[in-house]
Amino acid sequence: MHLNAFLYGCGHHSAAWRHPDSRVEDLGNIAYYEELAQLAERGKFDAVFFADGHSVRDPAGAGTWFLEPITALSAMARATTHIGLVTTVSSTFYTPFHAARMLASLDHISGGRAGWNVVTSMFDAEARNHGMDAIPAREERYARAAEFVDTALALWDSWEPDALTLDRTGMYADPAKVHSIDHDGKHFRVDGPLTVPRSPQGRPVLFQAGASGPGRDLAAKYAEAIYAVAYDLVAAQGY
Template identity: 70%
Template sequence: MSQRSLHLNLFLFACGHHKAAWRAPDSCADQLGNIAYYESVAQMAERGKLDAIFLADGHSADHIEDGPRWFLEPLTALAAIGRATEHIGLIGTLSSTFCTPFHAARMLASLDHISRGRMGWNVVTSMFDAEARNHGYEAMPDHAQRYARAEEFVSVVKALWDSWDTNALLCDRQGPYADPARVHAIKHQGAYFRVDGPLTVPRPPQGRPVLFQAGASPQGRALAARHAEAIYAVAHDLPAAQAYYRDIKQRVKAAGRSEPVPILPGLVTYVASTQAEARAKQQALDALLPVQSSLRQLEGFIFQDCQGWALDAPVPPLPALEDFSGPKGRYATILRIIETEQPTLRQLLGRLAAGGGHCTVVGTPDQIADHIEHWFLNEGADGFNLMPPSLPGSLDDFIEQVIPILQDRGLFRRAYQGHTLRSHLGLG
C-alpha cells in the first residue's frame, strides 16, 4: 500500500442512483422500509473495506410517482446499521436550516457512542421551497443567509462536542460521576442561535464526528475550507475535477489548516466483462425510465419548466452559473455537459438518469480501475463517493470485480487498520 491511499464511500440511496432502478423486476423497491435491506447493503460495503456509507436526506415528498427517494430518516437508520456492522463509517445528512445546533450535536454525539467512533455528519443547508414549507418558512432563506446560519451552526456544534473534556467522565462509584471542572458551558450568543451548553452527552469517542460538506458556490467552498474534514464533489470530467480539487486545497491551506481534507467526487459505474455488456446494463436501465419522470428530474436541477422543450433538439440556452439561485455544483456540471457534449434534450436526460451528471464510467473492471487511478494520481480526487446505478447488484459488481484490482495496484486497503471513521480517512 502506498502512503497515500484511495478513500471510497458508498452513497446508499433507495434502490440505486438510476432514476429507473426501482422499476427493474428484481429491485428492492418493496424493501425500502425494512432496515434489514440497508444493513445487508452496509455489510456488503464493509466486506469491500469501504471507508463509509453515506445517507442523504430531503424534507419534501413531491412527485412521489417518479420513484423512491427518502424513506427511513437517515440518523435513525444509521443507529441500526451501526449495530449491524463493525468497522465501516456511518455518514448522515442533517440540515443546518431546519435543525438547531444543540439537537444536532446531541444526536450525532449519541451515534458516535453507539457506533464506537464511526460517525460522520454531512452538513447541508437544504435547497427547496417545498422543504422550507414543512419547517415553518414561506420559502427557503436566500443563499447568503443559509450559509451564514450554517457557519454559526457548525461552530456551535463543534463547541458543544468540545464542552466535555476527554477525561471529564470519571464514573467513580465512591466519588463524582464526572468532574464539573472539566465540563464547560459555551455561552454562545450569535445572530441565529443562543446556546448555553454544555452538551448532555459526554465527549464522543472520536472527539468530534467527522464533518463532510459539498460546497460548490463561493460561500459553500469557504465553509468547506474552514470546517469540512472531507468534501463531496460533483465533476463531469477530469478538468472540472482538477479545477475544483486545486481550488479547495488552496482554500484549506489559506485557512491555516494542515489536515488532508480528502475530496470525493461522485462516481457511477456499470461493470461487466466487456464494454458492450456494461453498455447493455446501462441501456437496460435507461429503457425503463419514462420521459416525464426524466423531465421532472431535470427541472429539479435547473429550476425551470422543461415540459415544452423538444426532445430531439439541442437544449435551450440556460442562465449563467452566477445567475442561478439553486445548488450550483450540479448546475455547473450540467452546463459543462451541454458545453462539451452538445446533447439533444433526450441525450441529456439519459446522461443525467443515473447520478445526475456525476462522472459515469461504463466498462470492464480494468477500465474502471484505470479511470479511478488516473483521477487519483492527477489531482482529480482523493477517492470517490460511489453511486451504484442499482442496488445491491451494481455495488456487488464493483466490490467483487474492481476492488481486487485496486488492491493489487496498492491503491486501496485489504483490511481496516483502525476502528474509527477518522482512522479510515487518515484524520486526527
Template identity: 70%
Template sequence: MLHLNLFIFGCGHHRAAWRHQASAAERLGDIGYYEELARVAERGKLDAIFFADGASVSHIEDGPRWYLEPLTMLAAISRATERIGLISTVSSTFYTPFHAARLVASLDHISGGRMGWNVVTSMFDAEARNHGYEAMPPHAWRYGRAEEFIDVVLRLWDSWADDALLLDRAQGIYGAADRIRPIHHHGDHFLVDGPLTVPRPPQGHPVLFQAGASAEGRDLAARRAEAIYAVAYDLPAAQSYYRDIKRRVREAGRTDPVPIMPGLVAYVGSTEAEARAKQRELDELLPQEASLRQLGMYVEQDCMGWEMDAPVPPLPPLSAFQGPKGRYATILRIIEAEQPTVRQLLGRLAAGGGHCTMVGTPEQIADQMEYWVHHEGADGFNLMPPTLPGGIEDFVDHVVPVLQQRGLFRKEYETDTLRGHLGLHRPPGR
C-alpha cells in the same frame, strides 16, 4: 491510498432502477435492506456509507423519492456492522445545533467512533415550508447560519473534557463538574448555553463533510470541512474543483488532508459489452414521456417528438441559453463527448445527473479511477451505484480487488474509526 464511500439511495441512483425485476422496491421501508447494503460495503473495506437527506417529497409516481430518517437508520446499521464509517446529511437550516450535536454525538458513542455528518443548507421552498419558513431563506443567510451552526456544534462536543467522568465509587464522585463547561453561545442565529448532555464523542468530533459548489459553499468547505463530496462530470471539471478547493484550504492556513470525493456512477461488467448492456437495460426502463418532458425543462424546448434511438438533435450553445446554466452545460458536454442517442442522454441524466459515469470492465474502471487520483481529480470517490444491491456487489467483488492489487486501496481496515479510515487526526479537547 484512495477513499471510497457508498452513497445509499433507494433502489440505486438510476432513476428507473426500482423498475428492474431484481430491485428492492418492496424493501425501502425495511431496515434490513440497508443493513445488507452496509455489510456489502464493509466486505469491500469501504471507508463509509453515506445517506443524503431531504425534507420534502414530490413526483412519487416516478419513483422512490422518500427516505427513512437517516440518523435513526444509521443507529440500526451501526449494530449490523463493525468498522465501516457512517455518514448522515444534517441540514443546518432545519435542525438546531443542540439537537444535531446531541444526535450525532450519541451516534458516535453508539457506533464506537464511526460517525460523520455532511452539512447541507437545503434548497427547496417545499422543505422550508415544513419547517416554519414561508420560503427558503436566502443563500447568504443560510451559509451564515451554517457557519454559526458548525461552530456551536463543535463547541458543544468540546463542552465535556475527554476525562470528565471519574466513576469514583469509593468517594462517591461520579464526574468532575469543572470538566463539563457551558459554552454560553449567543450569536446571530442561535442562543445555546450548553454544556451538551452527552460525553465527548469517541472521535472528539465526528467527521465533518461538506459539498460546496457555490463560492460561499467552497469557502465554507475550505475553512471547515474535513472531507468533501464533489460533483464532477469529467476529469477537467474534477481537476478544476479539486485545485480550487485545495488552494482555498491552504489559504485558510490548514494542513489537514481534506480528501475530495466526487460522485461516481459505475457500470461494471466482465466485458465492456456486458457493462454497456447493463446500462442499456436500465435506460430502457426509463418512462419515455416523463423523461422527455423533464429533458424539455432542462433544455427549455419541446422534446416530446424526439426519436429515442436517434442522435440528440443540435442544441443552441451555452451562450445562447437563457435558463439555469449548470445542468445545460453538462448536457452539452455529454453530447460533445459521447454523441449519445436521446435514450442514452436520458439515461446519463437519470443516473447521478451531472456526476461522473464510468462503464467497463473492473480493470477499465480501476484505470480511470487511478488516473483521476494521480492527476488531481480526486482523493477517492463517493460511489453512486446505478442499482442496489447489484451495483455495489459488482463494485465490491470486482473493482475493489483490482484497486487492492494495485496498492490503491486497503485490504483490511487498519483502524476502528471513520477518522482513522480517512487519515484524520483526533481533535484534542479544549
C-alpha cells in the same frame, strides 16, 4: 483511495426502482440497510453515506423517500464493526444542540464511527415543512451554517476527554471539566453543556458537498472530506 457507498433511497436515476432486480420493496426494512452496510464493510469500503431530504417530489414516479438516517445508521452500527457511518444533517432545519446530541449519540453507539455531511438544503418544498415560506437566500443559509458548525463543535468540546470520573463514592463527573459554551450569535443562543459526554472520536468526521462559492468556502474552512460532482475535466479542475 477511500471508498464510500452512497445510499440514496430508490437510486439516483429516477427509474432505477423499476428494474426487475431492484430491492424497492425493502426500502422500509432495516435488515436491507444492515445488509448493505455489511456488504460494504466486507468490500473494504471506508464508509456508507446517507443523503437526506425533507420533502417528497413526484411520489408517483420518482420514489424519493428516506428513512431518517441517524436512526437507520444506529441500527447499521450494531450490524457492523468498523465501517464509517456518515449522515446528512441540514443546518437550515435543525438546531446545533439537537444535531450535536444526535451525532454524539451515533458516535457512542458506533464506537467512534460517525460522520456528518453538513448541508444547507435547497428546496422551497422542504422549507415549507419547517414553517418557512421559502428556502432562505444562499448567503443567509451559509452564514447560518458556519455559526451552526462552530456551535456544534463547541458543544462537543463542552465535555473534556477525562470529565467522567465514575467514582462510586459520589463523583460521577468532574464539574471543572464540564463547561457551558455561552454562545450568543446572530442565529443561535446556546448555553451548553451538551447532554451527551464526549464521544469516542470527540466529534464526527465533517463532510461537505456544496458546489457554489459559499459552499466551497464552508468546505474549505470545516470539512475533512468533500463530496464533489464534476461532469467534465474542466469543471473538475475548477473545483
